[in-house]
Amino acid sequence: MTDRPNTPIEVHVSLTGRKDITNEIYRQLRAAILDGRLRSGDRLPPTRELAARLSVSRTTVMEAYDRLLSEGFTESHVGSGTRVSTDLLLTPAPPASPTGALRPREVWASIRVLRVHDQFVEFDFTAGIPDTRLFPFGTWRRLQGREWRRSAPGIRGYGEPAGVPMLREAIAAHIAVARGVRCRPDDVIVTNGTQQGLDIVARALLGPGDHVVVEDPGYGPPRRLFASLGFRVTGVRVDAEGLVVDEIPDDARLVFVAPSHQFPLGTSMSLRRRIALISWAEGHDAAILEDDYDTEFRFAGRPIEPLQLLDRTGRVIYVGTFSKTLLPTLRVGFVVVPQSIRQAVEAAKFHADSHTSVPIQRTLAAFIEDGSFARHVRRMRSVYRERHDRITTFLRSQLADELEVLPASAGVHVAALAKRHSVDGIAAVAERARERGVAIEELAEFAVGDNKRSGLLIGYGLIATEHIDEGLHRLKASFEAPLRRGEPGIC
């Protein structure tokens, strides 16, 4: 009949705080059978014994046993009591993983959350983060306070998916003046930063399997976002004139570029290349996502015109952010979209998160309108110019044998190519710098393909101006030797 032991199994049943006791005994025994704790042929405790153990009447237990029997979970044999049915054919449950049974799609195996920058490093040259200490908190608090009253317009109900009209107007006016971008407030869709702008535009335009081109080297989160949406992503080389347009694959449907200030190299795309890119997109019926990155902080030379201005056929989507001019934690950016895709991008934004926080949008609109934004950008431009000049002067005089500073006249970092050290050699320099309390990123980390360039990114958003020289001296020492005993290191 069965080779299971004849002794009843001591199955655990707990009735603490339960009301429907029959049902609870039935439910717990059934669960023990289904999850394999009780196996085919196992003998259940005799009803009298279980009733005594649980301090309930025998009838209560018998009712639960009858139910298991009538549903086929158990069999009853005269002389051998109640056993788990032998024809249940339950496969043993796989061992439960401590983290849960669900598995993400394979693409997420190679996509991780990047650094969250909240650690204090004394000499922090991390790129891409503005100096938040100099943000005009008092002004913002005052303007935001006005939005946090019960009667404030931004508090009731939901807002418009494309954004608060007064902010869309303020953005349209700002980019028309600052960058010459031609747009009406209606063309502006407010987003939670650049990253969401790329997400909703990509969803509106492309589907799984579509081919997207990004710059190599380039900023990582967009290409990983595109991969997660099921697109094929190819990195195309950037040279001294910007993206090498001749190398864009014919079947690309979307090209993501930062022509004004390439990240991380800092290159401005030549006019010749910009025209070639627009012509390429026209000839291949493709779209261009233009990340007009870091252009507010320009110290020298004439700013190059955005691609959006060269676009005659409505294929350029212009993307901007307040992450660098104000605070990355605000999560406010915007896209300027050609009319033909406006409704779809707006619907994508609505279905992503309804809209960006209305009190924040209204505060930002007031901040731009009363001149605080322009004042802050002007102030930061002069702070960053000083830091930029200090860093480039040091690198060109004291580290000229090691690093070639790439020309860049905008932004909050400079890129420098290593003259003598390999990619691994520079990684060792960066590691030695970390031991000396200096945080610095390697250029190779931004490679899309195998073509890793050996060099460093020296950001100046986080480091106070007066700390720059000491930080660079420590960097210089890191080219020469590991941290020596007695030398100042991580504090």
Ligand SMILES: Cc1ncc(COP(=O)(O)O)c(C=O)c1O
């Ligand atoms: C090239 C580039 N574009 C845009 C951004 C800003 O992204 P977000 O607006 O999502 O903060 C960054 C941030 O580091 C960046 O490096």
